[in-house]
Structures are given as structure tokens and as C-alpha cells.
Amino acid sequence: MTADNENSGASRRAFLKGAVAAGGAVAGAGMARAAEPDPLITEVQYWATGFGDAVDETPYGMPIRFESDVIRRNVEWLTADTISSINFTPIHALDGTITPQGCAFERHHSGAIELKKEDYRLMINGLVDKPLVFTYEDLERFPRENHVYFCECAANTGMEWAGAQLNGAQFTHGMIHNMEYSGVSLRTLLTEAGLETTGDLSDKWVYVEGADASSNGRSIPMEKALDDVLVAFKANGEALRKEHGYPVRLVVPGWEGNMWVKWLRRVEVTDQAIESREETSKYTDTMEDGTSRKWTWVMDAKSVVTSPSPQAPIKHGPGPLVITGLAWSGHGAITRVDVSTDGGKNWQQARLAAEGQSKALSRFYLEIDWDGSEMLLQSRAHDETGYVQPSKDALRDVRGENSIYHNNCIQTWWVKENGEAENVEVS
Amino acid sequence: MSKSLKLYGLTGVSAVALLTAAYNFADRNVAPMPSEVSFVAADAGSPDMMFIAAARAEAAADAKRIGLGREALPEEIAAWDLDVAPDGTGLPVGSGSVLDGEEVFIAQCAVCHGDFAEGVGNWPKLAGGDGTLADEDPLKTVGSYWPYLSTAWDYVHRSMPYGAAQTLSTDETYAIVAYILYSNFIVEDDFVLSNENFLEVEMPNANGFIVDDRPETEYPRFSEAACMEDCKDSVEITMRAAVLDVTPEDEGEAEAKEAMEEANTGADAEEANEQTAIADTASEPEAETAALDMGLVEDGEQVFRQCKACHQVGEGAQNRVGPQLNGVMGREMAAVDSFRYSKTLEQMGADGMVWNEETMAEFMEDPRGYIKGTKMSFAGLRKDEDIAAVTEYLKSFSQ
Numbered sequence: 001m002t003a004d005n006e007n008s009g010a011s012r013r014a015f016l017k018g019a020v021a022a023g024g025a026v027a028g029a030g031m032a033r034a035a036e037p038d039p040l041i042t043e044v045q046y047w048a049t050g051f052g053d054a055v056d057e058t059p060y061g062m063p064i065r066f067e068s069d070v071i072r073r074n075v076e077w078l079t080a081d082t083i084s085s086i087n088f089t090p091i092h093a094l095d096g097t098i099t100p101q102g103c104a105f106e107r108h109h110s111g112a113i114e115l116k117k118e119d120y121r122l123m124i125n126g127l128v129d130k131p132l133v134f135t136y137e138d139l140e141r142f143p144r145e146n147h148v149y150f151c152e153c154a155a156n157t158g159m160e161w162a163g164a165q166l167n168g169a170q171f172t173h174g175m176i177h178n179m180e181y182s183g184v185s186l187r188t189l190l191t192e193a194g195l196e197t198t199g200d201l202s203d204k205w206v207y208v209e210g211a212d213a214s215s216n217g218r219s220i221p222m223e224k225a226l227d228d229v230l231v232a233f234k235a236n237g238e239a240l241r242k243e244h245g246y247p248v249r250l251v252v253p254g255w256e257g258n259m260w261v262k263w264l265r266r267v268e269v270t271d272q273a274i275e276s277r278e279e280t281s282k283y284t285d286t287m288e289d290g291t292s293r294k295w296t297w298v299m300d301a302k303s304v305v306t307s308p309s310p311q312a313p314i315k316h317g318p319g320p321l322v323i324t325g326l327a328w329s330g331h332g333a334i335t336r337v338d339v340s341t342d343g344g345k346n347w348q349q350a351r352l353a354a355e356g357q358s359k360a361l362s363r364f365y366l367e368i369d370w371d372g373s374e375m376l377l378q379s380r381a382h383d384e385t386g387y388v389q390p391s392k393d394a395l396r397d398v399r400g401e402n403s404i405y406h407n408n409c410i411q412t413w414w415v416k417e418n419g420e421a422e423n424v425e426v427s
Numbered sequence: 428m429s430k431s432l433k434l435y436g437l438t439g440v441s442a443v444a445l446l447t448a449a450y451n452f453a454d455r456n457v458a459p460m461p462s463e464v465s466f467v468a469a470d471a472g473s474p475d476m477m478f479i480a481a482a483r484a485e486a487a488a489d490a491k492r493i494g495l496g497r498e499a500l501p502e503e504i505a506a507w508d509l510d511v512a513p514d515g516t517g518l519p520v521g522s523g524s525v526l527d528g529e530e531v532f533i534a535q536c537a538v539c540h541g542d543f544a545e546g547v548g549n550w551p552k553l554a555g556g557d558g559t560l561a562d563e564d565p566l567k568t569v570g571s572y573w574p575y576l577s578t579a580w581d582y583v584h585r586s587m588p589y590g591a592a593q594t595l596s597t598d599e600t601y602a603i604v605a606y607i608l609y610s611n612f613i614v615e616d617d618f619v620l621s622n623e624n625f626l627e628v629e630m631p632n633a634n635g636f637i638v639d640d641r642p643e644t645e646y647p648r649f650s651e652a653a654c655m656e657d658c659k660d661s662v663e664i665t666m667r668a669a670v671l672d673v674t675p676e677d678e679g680e681a682e683a684k685e686a687m688e689e690a691n692t693g694a695d696a697e698e699a700n701e702q703t704a705i706a707d708t709a710s711e712p713e714a715e716t717a718a719l720d721m722g723l724v725e726d727g728e729q730v731f732r733q734c735k736a737c738h739q740v741g742e743g744a745q746n747r748v749g750p751q752l753n754g755v756m757g758r759e760m761a762a763v764d765s766f767r768y769s770k771t772l773e774q775m776g777a778d779g780m781v782w783n784e785e786t787m788a789e790f791m792e793d794p795r796g797y798i799k800g801t802k803m804s805f806a807g808l809r810k811d812e813d814i815a816a817v818t819e820y821l822k823s824f825s826q
Contacts, residue, residue, distance in 0.1 A: 080549035083736040131499035138495045163666040167674040213592035215585040274510045277582040290561030296639040343662035347655045386650045423668035
């Protein structure tokens with residue numbers, strides 16, 4: 001551990017003190033020595049003597065109270081009120097890839113409605129052979145599929161176009177979640193209604209719409225609708241949460257979250273895009289010259305270091321450090337993630353925790369021996385198409401600063417000597 | 428069945444394309460039917476053969492069906508299939524003038540969008556912004572940005588007013604849209620919008636959109652081999668989020684920090700106890716006002732979520748879209764000085780009418796029925812118990 005020689009005596013002492021408090025953590029090449037026996041070990045603790053909770057204490061378990069800070073958070077100034085607003089997944093505090101439903105970000109346009117399974121109806125109409133109405137029970141009788149997919153709001157990182165704004169991975173990158181969905185393929189339901197009379201399918205669309213007051217509706221080209229779109233009723237093994245569209249939502253793998261219509265009530269086969277409010281006035285990307293891109297559905301490859309990060313500072317001092325983060329691509333699987341500790345001058349390949357899955361989050365790790373000096377941490381995702389996550393400047397070169405949506409730039413965290421981190425931009 | 432056969436008969440040769448498409452798009456778990464495809468391809472020219480092919484196609488489609496669901500009735504489709512496309516498909520017969528629109532807009536929309544569609548506070552601006560799309564801070568409104576008028580009509584009709592969606596009539600919708608056009612200087616004040624002249628309206632930014640061109644403009648550029656070493660000469664921090672300081676403060680964290688600090692200084696323990704004592708005394712007067720059913724108050728807090736978009740209540744409550752509601756129960760109507768009430772409500776207040784359980788219940792059950800011309804665009808509460816609960820909740824904020 002040669003780097004230690006470069007550290008000041010003070011930080012070395014602080015490090016040792018921290019190590020003792022942690023009960024003798026492993027420090028670099030050598031073990032730290034405890035000054036005195038740890039009472040947590042030498043004294044019998046109350047939890048080792050008495051009883052814990054009985055089995056029915058919490059019929060549906062919540063996280064233990066010590067984790068009460070791992071919650072969704074809102075940025076109040078973003079929207080006029082919280083009924084039509086968004087909050088953020090605490091990605092800085094999670095690990096693995098599956099997002100628990102209870103802390104997965106919410107986006108409502110007219111509030112999260114309560115819709116009973118008994119009151120649920122799904123209509124398929126338009127250019128089909130036979131328009132149909134399904135009940136919730138009907139949906140459960142179709143052949144079912146299970147898939148893990150990420151859902152990212154097109155506006156994720158949208159506040160960062162003009163510069164570093166929000167101090168925390170939750171706020172810069174938390175409009176994302178990743179769940180295992182169970183449901184019926186939209187292809188199956190469309191087949192049930194019959195596409196024989198629809199004509200040439202290559203120029204057809206489906207218009208999908210929710211049951212809430214916002215009537216959020218989006219047009220999806222038929223090719224995608226028949227490819228991998230799922231009508232889902234379970235996530236991570238249990239019913240969807242109210243805030244995610246209970247009892248039924250649409251899953252549109254790899255495409256922007258706004259198309260994942262919640263409380264799905266209608267699928268209409270059409271011969272044109274409806275050009276609803278959510279696909280014209282919103283979710284269109286204005287370029288520097290004032291023209292705007294529309295139909296920008298796919299979420300390009302992106303990654304972020306979730307720890308260390310502003311809300312997840314390094315508390316243990318120099319020595320072994322796990323750098324970790326998430327990577328994803330709407331075009332397919334993540335094949336590689338690079339990490340830089342010097343603001344993009346030099347990169348090293350991180351370790352993927354598992355082989356990348358198509359349109360699902362990948363977890364990456366880079367284990368380093370931190371010398372306690374400041375770092376400019378970045379991550380860079382590669383996907384199966386050969387696409388490499390661009391820098392913010394490279395994106396701004398093409399788009400300017402006003403496109404709001406689809407900001408998949410490389411993020412920089414400035415990790416200081418004391419382990420605290422800050423959202424910054426670098427040259 | 429007969430409808431399908433007829434269609435197949437008409438389309439003739441394209442049956443091949445259809446079947447091929449059906450085959451390509453078929454569920455991967457379903458066995459394909461290649462023999463039918465070749466059969467149709469070989470004999471597509473003969474009418475008899477076409478008919479047989481069609482029947483076979485129908486049979487094949489039926490075989491893929493599982494037989495769940497029921498046929499949607501025309502009335503059901505009419506009730507839900509309301510979307511309007513840019514070419515006017517789905518637009519119902521009707522009309523509305525700018526003048527009528529102004530009246531409806533001021534009653535139904537202006538609380539959020541302003542009398543002239545200029546927007547109130549953080550709520551969307553619907554007018555202005557002409558020529559700003561390439562500016563540093565573009566103003567995107569119906570006039571400056573929206574490419575299709577159908578979008579505005581459809582959205583107003585199905586999703587507005589906020590909190591009372593799907594309550595506007597067809598003609599009211601035409602009128603409101605006409606007024607929004609007028610506010611954007613797209614039509615004159617004598618304009619009447621109808622299904623007949625709908626497509627004649629030219630939206631200023633109709634040609635301002637291109638279909639996603641990332642595959643051409645970005646993907647080649649961002650698919651080059653990634654540099655791994657000595658990629659830059661120097662790295663400087665050019666901007667810091669901490670300087671801007673717009674990240675929400677975490678109350679929990681701040682409290683925990685304070686608690687930690689207090690716990691660390693033993694001498695403060697007594698002071699903390701004192702504070703608790705003070706807090707206890709402070710809460711006593713509240714206990715006195717409590718002929719309140721606290722369970723009902725709690726339920727009311729839940730129900731009040733529906734009101735929160737427009738109304739604040741409690742410490743520091745401010746007027747938002749609607750007036751703040753501290754002390755509303757037992758008070759004269761239209762009594763918050765700084766709030767601009769509807770004329771009807773002003774008059775009711777001037778007549779000495781008071782918000783009590785009866786008047787509040789009537790209002791909440793049917794806001795627009797009880798107060799003609801109220802600015803409150805809320806559909807009302809359907810359940811009596813919700814009304815009772817929210818009333819009890821409001822009582823808990825008597826001043």
C-alpha cells in the first residue's frame with residue numbers, strides 16, 4: 001500500500017479510527033488492529049438473549065426502519081404540483097438490478113388512480129377483424145410470458161443539459177426502474193382480435209391509452225407492437241403497484257417510459273399516428289436550430305456510477321473501494337462498461353455482475369485500492385450494436401441544450417479527499 | 428365472417444402479402460402454415476381460388492385464436508374511441524366561436540392557464556413564444572410549438588379541465604380551442620371553429636418537426652472505438668452542482684443530524700426535554716377545539732389529496748389555483764381577501780352565506796351545480812363519507 005506514504009498523518013489517523021469503529025475492517029495489505037475488544041462481540045447483546053418478532057408481526061413486510069432513507073424523492077420546483085409530476089428511484093442506495101416496486105419512481109399525469117380488477121376492461125378496436133373487450137380474468141387465461149426490462153423516463157437526466165444541476169444519482173438518473181414483468185404479449189391480444197382484415201401491417205400503428213383522467217395515449221408502430229410489447233399485470237412476482245398502473249400496464253421494452261401506458265384500457269389499430277399531446281407538445285426533442293425531432297422512442301445506451309456518488313459518499317477512508325453502477329440500452333444488451341477515475345483521461349474496463357440482458361439493467365463493479373486522493377468518476381456503457389455512451393459535450397454538439405429528453409451523456413462525480421462527492425462537469 | 432370473406436375477395440392478390448405478414452408476425456409458439464401461403468401464391472389469379480384461399484386464411488386465423496373476450500359493442504367503442512388524428516379522423520360534428528370560448532376559458536381554464544392563456548405560475552402557458560424555438564430559453568405553446576390542431580382539440584376534450592376531465596361538451600371544446608388560437612394571433616376575434624373548417628387552420632410550427640434521425644446523425648458518430656488511455660491533455664472542472672444549489676434538502680437527514688448533535692452534547696439533553704415540554708403545552712389548545720373525530724380527520728387528509736393540486740391548508744398555506752383553506756369552516760363565503768372568486772361566490776359571500784357542514788356538502792357533491800360559474804374545475808366527491816371526512820379535516824384547521 002505505497003499510496004499511504006503520500007497521505008497526511010491526519011487522514012491516516014482518521015482512517016485507523018474509522019477502521020476501529022467499523023470493527024476492524026480490512027485495510028489494504030494489512031489488517032487494522034483493534035485497540036480494545038469490541039463490546040459488540042465480547043458482551044451478550046439483547047438480540048442474542050430475547051425474542052424477535054413473531055411470524056405474523058407484519059403480514060406484508062416493509063424494509064427495516066434503519067433503511068427509512070431509501071425512498072423515492074421529488075424535486076418540487078420541477079412541476080406545478082405533485083398530481084402531475086415525477087419522483088426518483090433511490091438508485092444510489094440499491095444494488096443488484098431489480099428495483100423493488102415500493103421505491104421505483106412514479107410518473108403521473110393526473111394522479112395514481114385506484115382501479116379494481118373487477119372494474120377493469122381492456123378494449124381492442126380499430127382496424128381489426130373483430131373488436132374485443134377483455135376483463136382482467138380474461139387476460140390471466142392467455143399464455144403468459146416473463147421478462148426483465150428497464151423503464152426509463154425520456155426526461156431522465158433532462159435537468160442536466162445546460163450544466164451540472166442536481167447533486168445526487170437519484171435526482172440525475174433516478175427516473176428509471178427495472179422489474180421482472182409477467183403478462184401477455186400484445187401480439188397475442190391483437191391476434192385474438194384478428195389482423196387479417198387490417199391490410200399491409202408495415203404502415204399500421206396501435207394507439208394505446210390509459211384509463212385515468214389524463215387519458216395518456218401514445219402511438220406505437222405495428223412492427224414494435226407485434227415484436228416485444230407486453231400487457232403486464234405482475235412485476236417482481238406480485239401485482240403491479242397502484243402507482244405503476246394496477247391492475248394492468250403496457251411494457252414497451254427499450255422505449256421511453258411515457259409509452260408504457262398505465263391502467264391500460266384501449267388498444268386501437270390505426271393507419272396513422274394519432275399525434276397526441278404526449279407525442280407532439282411533449283416527448284419531442286428540440287434541436288439548436290429550433291426544429292424538433294419526433295418519434296424518438298428508443299432509449300440509447302447509458303450508465304451511471306451509483307456509488308460513490310453525492311448521496312453515497314465514501315465513509316471508510318482510503319483502501320479497498322467498490323465502485324459500482326448501472327448500465328442499460330434500449331437497443332439490446334450491455335456488452336461492456338468502462339470506468340474512469342480521472343475525468344475521462346484514462347479508462348479501465350469494469351466487471352459486469354452478469355452477462356447483459358436485452359433492454360434490462362446491468363450492474364457493474366470496479367474494485368480499486370483508493371489512495372484517498374480526489375477522483376473524477378465516470379462510467380461509459382457499450383451496447384451490442386457497438387454504440388458507446390457519448391460525453392455531454394458530444395451530445396450537445398449534435399443537439400444543443402434544449403432537447404430536454406434523451407440525455408444519455410457520461411456523468412461525472414467529483415469525489416473529494418474526504419470521500420464526499422459532487423455532481424460536476426469537466427472539460 | 429362474411430365481412431372478412433368479402434374483404435378478402437376484394438383484396439385478391441394482396442392476400443399473399445397479408446398471409447406472409449401474418450406468418451412473419453405470428454406468435455413464435457404457434458406453428459406456421461406454409462402450405463396455405465404457397466397455395467394462395469400459386470392460384471391467386473382465379474376468383475374461385477381466391478375465395479377458397481380467403482376461407483382458408485380465415486380458418487387459419489381462427490385456429491390461432493384462443494376464444495377469450497367478447498365482441499365490443501358499438502356504443503362501447505363510441506364511448507371510449509375519442510381520439511382525433513391530424514387528418515381530422517375522429518372529430519365530431521360541432522362548432523364554437525372565439526367569443527364563446529373566451530367565456531368558457533375564463534370559467535374553466537384561466538385559474539391555471541391565465542385569462543389570456545399566458546399561464547399562471549408554473550402551470551403551462553398556452554399562448555405566446557412565437558419564434559423562440561431556437562432561443563436559449565424557448566417558449567413552447569400551442570401557438571409556437573404544437574404541429575397539429577387535432578392534438579389541442581383532442582387533449583382539451585379528453586384530459587381537461589385538470590381535475591374534471593371529460594366534462595366539456597363538443598361545442599365547448601371547439602370554443603376553447605378557437606379561443607386558444609385567437610390568443611396566439613392565429614385567428615381573428617370573429618372566428619368560429621368547426622369540424623368543417625378545422626383542417627384549414629394553419630399551425631405555425633406544422634413543419635417544425637422531423638422524424639427521429641439519430642440513426643443517421645448520432646449512431647455512426649457514437650459507435651467509434653472508445654479511447655482507453657491518454658484521451659485528453661487535461662481535465663478541469665467547469666461546473667459544479669453545489670454552486671447552483673437546487674438539490675432538494677432532505678428533511679430526514681437534517682433532523683437526524685440535529686438529533687445526533689444533540690445526543691453528542693449531554694448537556695443539551697435537558698434542554699431537549701424542555702423543548703418537548705414546551706411542545707406539549709403548545710399542543711394543548713388544539714386538544715380543546717377537538718370535538719373533532721380524529722379518525723375522520725385522518726380519512727379526510729387522504730381525501731384532501733384530490734384537492735391539493737389547487738388548495739393549500741395548514742401552517743403557511745398560500746393561495747394557489749384555489750384559495751387557501753385555513754379557517755374556511757364557519758366563515759363567510761369568498762372571504763380570502765387576496766383571492767379572485769367567481770362573481771357568484773362573491774355574491775353568496777356578500778349575502779352572508781357561510782361555509783358550514785350543509786353548504787360545504789352541497790358544494791363538494793356538485794361544485795358547478797351548487798355555484799354556477801365557479802372557477803373550481805373539480806368534478807366533485809361522489810361518496811358522502813368522503814365529504815364528511817374532508818369537512819372534518821378542514822375543521823381541524825379552524826383558526
